[in-house]
Amino acid sequence: MKTKISSGQTILFIGDSITDCGRRDDRGRPLGLGYVQFFADLMTIREPEKTVAILNRGIGGNTVEDLRSRWWDDVIWHKPDWLSIKIGINDANRNLCSDKQSFLTPGQYEEIYDQLLALTKQKLPKCNVLLIDPFFLSKDAVHGSYRGKVVKHLPKYIAAVHRMSKKYNTRLIKTNELFHRILKHKHPDVFGIEPVHPNSAGHLLMAEAVHEAFCR
Known part of the structure; x- marks a missing residue:
């Protein structure tokens, strides 16, 4: 199946270490060694007739607040036709493991996410946005374990992403x-x-x- 991406368009991925995946190191430059590079490979073999620009702006350790601090330079300035956002696991982890007030609650996470999407809609009204919700690869159900706490806590952040996707009518991947x-x-x-x-x-x-999401 072909994506709705047209030749000559720009696709920008932004997020944390899962998106970064070594893209700032010599070995992984410029797209990293993860899903962004694999997506680029899929485009090459499935749609070789298209010439597209793919940018990776993931940075390891980032939270949604970190994205806000660099949104203009790393997103708006590039004027992407397609934008993929994957953020949230660091927000959830730090909210759980720190007693500092500086780490974001699910409500604060959603508020900043909303600001970023509102700005994107204002400055890039034709941009096609894809939200990728955070995930945690564990089935831990042990009472009191840290992994168990994340499994229980993360859905609050996931739900925020889903609400944002509905509010701004974006594509969504429930990873x-x-x-x-x-x-x-x-x-x-x-x-x-x-x-x-x-x-x-x-x-x-x-x-x-x-x-698959870009085919929809």
Whole structure:
């Protein structure tokens, strides 16, 4: 199936380490070694007649507040035709593990996300936006365990992304649901050595989902 992306258009990916995936290192430059590069490869083999520009602006460790601090330079300035946003797991983790008031609650996370999307809609009204919700590759159900807390806490951030997608009529990938459907049959280690960062199989799953979303 062909995407709705036209030749000559620009696709920009922004997010945290899952998007970054080494794109700032010599070995992974410029697209990284993860789903952004895999998506570019899918475009090459499935739609070779199209010439598109793909930009990766992921930075490891970023939260939605970090995205706000660089949104103009890393998104608006480039005037992308297609924009993919993947952010939230660091917000959820830091909200759980820190007693500092500076780390964002789900409500604050949603408020800043809303600001970014409103600005994008204002400055880039023709931009096609894709939201990718945060995921956590664990089925931990042990009472009181940290992983169990994340599994229980993360849906608040996921729900915020879903509300933003509905409000701004964006494309949406429910990656947490996507991974957990497969985790009914496979151990989480199949997709990553720890719950936050997927391996190549996990990144390939994400790249396929992105390509499919851009076909809609």
